[in-house]
Structure formats: C-alpha cells, structure tokens
Amino acid sequence: MDKFIDELPSYVDIIKSIKETIITNIVLIGQIPCSTFKEKRRVNMFMERMSDASVDECRTDSYNNPIGIIKGTSETKPPIFVVAHLDSFTEKNVDHNYMVKENTITGPGILDNAIGVGVLISLPEIIKKSNLSFESDIVLAGVIQSIGKGNLRGIRHLLKIWDSPIRGAICLEGCELGRLNYYSDGMIRGEIECSISKFQNRTNNFHPNAILTLNEVINQILKIHLPQRPRSRIIFGKISGGFKHGKTAYDARLGFEIQSDSDKMVKNIYTDIKDIVIGISHEYDVELKLKTISNANASKLSYNHPLVKNAWAIMDQLNIKPVSEPSESELSIFLSHKIPAITVGITRGSNYHLDNARMEIEPMFKGIAQIIGLLMAIDEGICDESQLA
Amino acid sequence: MNHNWLETNTYHYSAFSDINRLVEAKNKKNLTISLCLPTLNEEKTIAKEIVIMKSELMTRYPLLDEIVVVDSGSRDKTREVAKAYGADVYKASDILPDLENYKGKGENLWKALYITKGDIIVYIDADIKNIHHRFVYALIGPLLLSDNIKYCKGFYTRPISIGKNNLQSTGGGRVTELVIRPLFSLFFPELTQIIQPLSGEYAGYRSIFENIPFPVGYGIETTMILDIYKNWGLDVIAQVDLEQRIHRNQDTKALGKMAFVILKTFFKRMEKSNLIDFKKELFNEMIQYDLVQNSYQPFYYEDKTYERPPMIEIVKYCEKYNIKR
Numbered sequence: 001m002d003k004f005i006d007e008l009p010s011y012v013d014i015i016k017s018i019k020e021t022i023i024t025n026i027v028l029i030g031q032i033p034c035s036t037f038k039e040k041r042r043v044n045m046f047m048e049r050m051s052d053a054s055v056d057e058c059r060t061d062s063y064n065n066p067i068g069i070i071k072g073t074s075e076t077k078p079p080i081f082v083v084a085h086l087d088s089f090t091e092k093n094v095d096h097n098y099m100v101k102e103n104t105i106t107g108p109g110i111l112d113n114a115i116g117v118g119v120l121i122s123l124p125e126i127i128k129k130s131n132l133s134f135e136s137d138i139v140l141a142g143v144i145q146s147i148g149k150g151n152l153r154g155i156r157h158l159l160k161i162w163d164s165p166i167r168g169a170i171c172l173e174g175c176e177l178g179r180l181n182y183y184s185d186g187m188i189r190g191e192i193e194c195s196i197s198k199f200q201n202r203t204n205n206f207h208p209n210a211i212l213t214l215n216e217v218i219n220q221i222l223k224i225h226l227p228q229r230p231r232s233r234i235i236f237g238k239i240s241g242g243f244k245h246g247k248t249a250y251d252a253r254l255g256f257e258i259q260s261d262s263d264k265m266v267k268n269i270y271t272d273i274k275d276i277v278i279g280i281s282h283e284y285d286v287e288l289k290l291k292t293i294s295n296a297n298a299s300k301l302s303y304n305h306p307l308v309k310n311a312w313a314i315m316d317q318l319n320i321k322p323v324s325e326p327s328e329s330e331l332s333i334f335l336s337h338k339i340p341a342i343t344v345g346i347t348r349g350s351n352y353h354l355d356n357a358r359m360e361i362e363p364m365f366k367g368i369a370q371i372i373g374l375l376m377a378i379d380e381g382i383c384d385e386s387q388l389a
Numbered sequence: 390m391n392h393n394w395l396e397t398n399t400y401h402y403s404a405f406s407d408i409n410r411l412v413e414a415k416n417k418k419n420l421t422i423s424l425c426l427p428t429l430n431e432e433k434t435i436a437k438e439i440v441i442m443k444s445e446l447m448t449r450y451p452l453l454d455e456i457v458v459v460d461s462g463s464r465d466k467t468r469e470v471a472k473a474y475g476a477d478v479y480k481a482s483d484i485l486p487d488l489e490n491y492k493g494k495g496e497n498l499w500k501a502l503y504i505t506k507g508d509i510i511v512y513i514d515a516d517i518k519n520i521h522h523r524f525v526y527a528l529i530g531p532l533l534l535s536d537n538i539k540y541c542k543g544f545y546t547r548p549i550s551i552g553k554n555n556l557q558s559t560g561g562g563r564v565t566e567l568v569i570r571p572l573f574s575l576f577f578p579e580l581t582q583i584i585q586p587l588s589g590e591y592a593g594y595r596s597i598f599e600n601i602p603f604p605v606g607y608g609i610e611t612t613m614i615l616d617i618y619k620n621w622g623l624d625v626i627a628q629v630d631l632e633q634r635i636h637r638n639q640d641t642k643a644l645g646k647m648a649f650v651i652l653k654t655f656f657k658r659m660e661k662s663n664l665i666d667f668k669k670e671l672f673n674e675m676i677q678y679d680l681v682q683n684s685y686q687p688f689y690y691e692d693k694t695y696e697r698p699p700m701i702e703i704v705k706y707c708e709k710y711n712i713k714r
Contacts (some may be wrong), residue, residue: 020443020444023440023444024444028521031519052449095518101436101466101470102436102466102469
C-alpha cells in the first residue's frame with residue numbers, strides 16, 4: 001500500500017494537466033439550476049458528460065439517479081462507489097452563470113455541490129489520464145433529492161435497489177479540503193409552523209403574535225436538558241415570518257435539527273419538542289404544527305477502521321490537514337447499510353451558501369489526488385475484511 | 390426576393406452536436422480552424438470561454454487548431470488571464486505595427502487574419518456569460534458539412550443580465566430591430582431573413598474574410614454581411630440558432646452610439662455602391678443630451694469611421710501566406 005501512497009503527489013500534476021476539462025465540467029454542471037426535486041436537466045448533463053467520456057456503462061436507475069460505471073478487471077470483486085449529490089440550495093431565478101478567473105471560480109452553488117459533481121464526472125478522464133485501472137468496477141453516481149426536504153431519497157433508493165455487495169464508498173463535497181467525515185450523527189430535521197387566524201374571535205381581546213409564540217417555543221426548547229453523553233444538540237437553523245414591520249405576525253416558521261450520536265436520544269428530544277408544541281398550542285390558542293423534514297440514524301466507522309487510517313495517511317502524504325466532524329449526508333446511508341464509507345472535501349472556498357460562493361482552483365488538484373488515493377486503497381482490499389464498529 | 394433562404398440555410402445548433410462528424414469532415418477536407426476572441430476589458434468572462442473551448446474542442450475533440458485573443462489594450466487582467474489558460478494572446482497594436490494604429494472590434498478581427506493560421510476562422514464575442522462550446526461548433530458545422538456555405542452567422546434569444554444577479558428574458562437585439570432591419574427592408578429585403586445580423590458570433594473561410602474590407606469599429610458586422618452578399622450572394626451564407634445567449638445589458642445611450650456608427654457605415658456603403666447620393670458630407674458627431682443641474686448639456690461622441698482594406702491587399706500578409714498579388 002505504501003508504494004501508491006508514495007506516488008500520490010505525482011498524480012497532482014497529471015490531474016492538473018487536464019484542468020480545463022475539470023473546470024469545464026464544474027462550470028457546465030453548476031450553471032444548470034438544480035433545486036431539490038428539479039434535477040432533471042442536471043441529470044441529463046451528467047449523462048451527456050459520462051457518455052462523452054466514453055464510460056463503459058451509463059444509465060439512470062429507476063429513481064432517475066444518473067450512474068456511470070468504469071468496468072474493473074475482476075469479475076468477482078464488488079464495486080466501489082463514488083457519489084455526489086446533484087441538488088443545490090440555490091433558487092432557479094438566481095443567475096447561475098459562473099465567473100472563472102486565474103485562481104478562482106465564483107457562482108451560486110459552486111461549493112455545494114457543483115465541485116463535487118464536476119469532479120465526479122471528470123473522474124473517467126482523470127483515471128484514463130493517470131493510466132490507472134482497478135479490479136473493482138467504479139460506480140460514479142450523482143444522487144438526486146438529497147438535501148433538505150429531499151431527505152437523502154436518491155441515495156436511499158440507489159442502495160435499496162443495489163442488490164450486490166459494495167466494497168466501499170467515497171462521498172464528495174466541494175469544501176473544505178481536509179474534511180474527513182467517517183461518522184454520522186442520528187438526526188431529525190423538523191419545522192414548527194405557527195399560524196393564527198385573523199378572523200378568530202378572541203374573548204379576552206388578546207391577539208397572539210406568531211413570532212412571539214415561536215419565541216416562547218424556542219425558550220422552552222432551550223430548557224430541555226441535553227446530556228454531554230450521549231453527545232446531543234439542537235440547532236436552530238432557519239426562521240421566517242410576519243408580513244411587515246407595523247403589523248402583528250400571523251404566521252412564522254422555525255427550522256431546527258436535533259443531532260446526537262444516540263438515535264434514542266434524538267427520539268427523546270423530538271418527543272420533548274412535540275410536547276412543548278402541543279402545550280403552547282393549547283395555552284396560547286394558536287395553531288402550531290410540527291413536521292419532520294428528514295431524518296438519519298447514527299452510524300460510524302471507528303477511528304482505527306482501515307479506511308479512516310488510510311484516508312488519514314493519504315491526506316498526510318498530500319500535506320492536507322484532516323478535520324473530522326459528524327456528517328449527515330449520503331455517508332449516513334452508506335454506513336447504515338454497513339458499507340465502509342467516508343466523505344471528503346475537494347478544495348477551499350468562501351461565501352459557502354451565498355450567490356457569490358467562491359472556490360479556489362489550485363487546492364482542488366490535491367483534493368482530487370486524495371480521491372484517486374482512496375480508490376486505490378479500497379481497490380487494494382483495505383475494506384474487505386473490516387467490520388463496521 | 391429569395392424567400393426560401395430562411396428555410397434552406399437556417400439550422401439549429403443540435404444538428405451539429407455530433408462533433409466527431411465535424412472532425413472527420415475537417416480532416417477529409419484537410420482544413421485548419423482558428424478561434425479568435427476580440428477583447429477589451431473582459432477579465433470576467435474570457436477565462437471561461439477559453440477553458441470550455443480548449444477542453445471540448447481541442448482536448449476532447451480536435452476541431453480547433455488554435456485559440457487566439459486579440460486585445461484592444463485592456464486595463465484589467467484580460468491578457469494575463471487569457472494567457473494563464475493557454476490562449477495565444479496579442480495586443481492589436483503589436484500586430485502589423487508599421488500600419489497606423491486604430492482601436493475597435495473590427496480592427497481586432499482584421500488583424501486576427503494576419504496572426505491566425507486557420508482556413509476557417511471563428512469569431513465570437515468575449516463577453517458571453519453562458520458560454521458553451523455549441524457557440525463554436527455550431528458555426529463551424531455548416532461550413533464543414535456543406536460545399537456551398539462559406540460564412541455562417543449565429544442567432545439566439547438574448548436575455549440580458551440586469552443588476553447583480555438577475556436575468557430579464559427580453560430586451561436584447563434593440564439596435565437590430567430599430568436600425569438594421571428597417572434599413573435592410575428598405576434596401577435589401579432578402580437580408581431581413583438574417584435573424585440577428587449584429588450578432589458577434591460568426592465563422593467563415595479565410596478566402597472570404599481576406600477579400601473584404603473591415604471597418605475598425607461597430608460597423609463590422611453590417612458591412613461584412615453587405616460585402617459577402619454583394620460579392621458571393623446570399624446562398625453562401627447560413628445562420629444557426631444558438632439558443633440562449635446572456636450578455637451585459639447596455640443602456641440606451643450606449644446603444645444610440647452603436648446605432649450612429651452602424652447608420653454611418655451603412656450609408657457610406659450605399660454611397661459607394663451608388664445606391665444613395667448625399668448632397669453633402671455626413672457629420673461625424675453623435676450628439677446626446679443629459680440633464681445636468683436642471684439644464685440639458687450636450688455630450689458629443691465622435692466617430693471617424695476608418696475602414697481597413699481587404700487583408701489580401703496588405704503586402705506583409707501576402708508575403709506571410711505566399712500569396713501572389
């Protein structure tokens with residue numbers, strides 16, 4: 001194994017030699033608006049690029065996840081998956097045309113996840129250029145309906161219908177280079193909606209305010225005891241409501257996420273929030289609805305799993321400093337299927353979810369070299385005997 | 390008037406999306422193809438154009454033999470960025486330096502004839518925000534797959550980019566509809582079939598371009614069509630629907646200046662062809678008014694339209710390409 005790790009830095013220059021192709025793929029895929037549930041045009045572009053790169057097999061599954069397969073030399077070794085989610089947070093009406101400069105590319109959705117998808121569809125040419133072949137088939141999958149309300153439906157479906165074993169998986173995210181996710185928290189993402197009828201007769205002349213009601217909900221959620229073990233937290237991520245400054249708010253919405261490394265704790269906290277919502281709804285005589293947007297189970301590779309150890313060594317060899325945090329992405333679905341998997345970031349960037357999100361071009365080549373290193377490591381069999389923790 | 394032209398010589402870009410077929414035709418005809426991007430302060434868009442064309446039409450499919458940028462003297466990083474992505478970059482003033490120096494798009498296109506090698510030359514504007522390689526291969530397609538077509542013009546729907554990050558779906562092509570189409574209707578009704586005569590995307594054989602004069606400024610697209618029509622007829626021209634093109638929005642005053650130059654160029658051509666006889670010289674100044682501190686102030690825009698002769702008449706060009714004069 002050490003030999004290919006030693007050779008990894010030399011791949012950086014090979015990858016750089018086709019930078020135009022990689023940048024073109026990032027730009028062409030990223031400039032197509034692709035909000036969740038509206039991925040069709042990006043799926044078509046994915047297929048077109050796979051076909052242009054002459055991959056051995058190119059198709060969509062029954063859920064419309066686009067897939068390209070580079071055939072391996074062995075007929076018995078299970079495939080290795082590389083995946084990136086196709087959908088983006090950016091709305092359709094935003095100008096999606098990217099600006100390429102000497103060292104950067106700027107445009108909405110580039111970091112999440114045009115880079116991931118652009119690099120994914122460049123892999124056939126990168127592998128060809130690097131003169132590499134693998135024993136395993138390499139399955140390149142763009143997965144749809146991943147983020148937000150998509151609730152990882154694309155990857156859930158893909159793994160549900162994939163009826164043969166999978167050797168290992170690499171999930172690609174645009175940022176940050178050094179990101180190394182190998183465990184996934186249990187998670188419930190929810191939304192609390194408060195609506196108040198303007199026309200309802202109020203006997204006590206008191207008219208509730210949706211924003212203040214949600215404020216009370218927040219206050220009560222903040223009182224929930226969160227243990228340090230199992231590690232648990234509640235994140236308030238989104239809030240909106242009201243009509244104008246001088247008018248009582250009749251509607252308001254709060255988006256939150258419960259995260260814990262214990263699924264049981266996630267459920268308990270969710271039940272507590274549900275009780276708070278029901279209680280305040282009665283007390284204030286308002287309509288309060290609690291909806292689950294998405295969820296995932298806690299799962300992890302242990303720190304000493306060969307995939308994690310190899311990823312660490314590969315990054316080290318490329319002078320990339322690894323940073324580990326939990327991730328609630330495609331990773332959690334692979335891990336819950338007992339498939340060894342990690343998520344890596346490809347380059348550095350700024351203005352992450354803004355319309356002027358910006359990626360740096362130069363670090364990307366190292367980011368891609370680490371993917372090549374991981375493919376080689378999995379192909380050498382590092383995941384074959386291992387068990388998930 | 391030949392009404393069939395629109396039907397027979399108009400294509401959709403998708404008819405040429407099999408780029409392998411174009412490469413085969415190019416090789417069979419033993420041709421070389423150059424892409425030329427005329428620039429002036431285009432650092433925001435030039436890299437994307439070069440990267441995509443190089444990746445798709447040089448690396449993936451060997452359709453283009455070179456990408457050349459001819460710059461009018463940008464003050465931003467246009468030339469550095471273009472060089473960084475591998476284009477051959479020239480300052481227009483450095484090409485044929487013995488000749489008097491002019492600034493303008495037409496000047497860049499004319500000088501590109503001297504420094505490019507291709508039998509076919511593709512010109513595209515460098516400010517296209519939604520650039521795609523179809524903008525180039527689709528213009529080359531009719532030239533390679535037909536024996537008659539010598540010049541191919543692009544047309545498209547033109548949403549304009551408004552404000553920081555929004556698009557408006559109409560509003561492009563105003564000078565075409567308000568100036569060029571009325572003029573063509575009056576003098577050359579056949580030419581009204583060209584949907585966007587002012588589009589900056591076109592390709593043609595060197596043998597055509599080297600034999601026509603080039604006004605140095607805005608008038609180049611108009612005279613190019615008039616000269617090709619006059620010398621070779623409408624049947625050597627084709628047009629291709631490139632679908633959407635997003636470009637910078639220009640205010641009405643800027644379009645007014647463009648319209649002024651185009652009108653002047655057109656009238657000069659008409660006068661030269663004895664189709665119009667002016668009793669006195671036309672003025673060289675476009676006068677526009679702005680309200681400044683409660684009074685209208687005139688602003689003058691002077692256009693000394695200069696026209697480069699056909700490149701074939703330039704001695705150095707003939708020497709470079711071994712052309713006997």
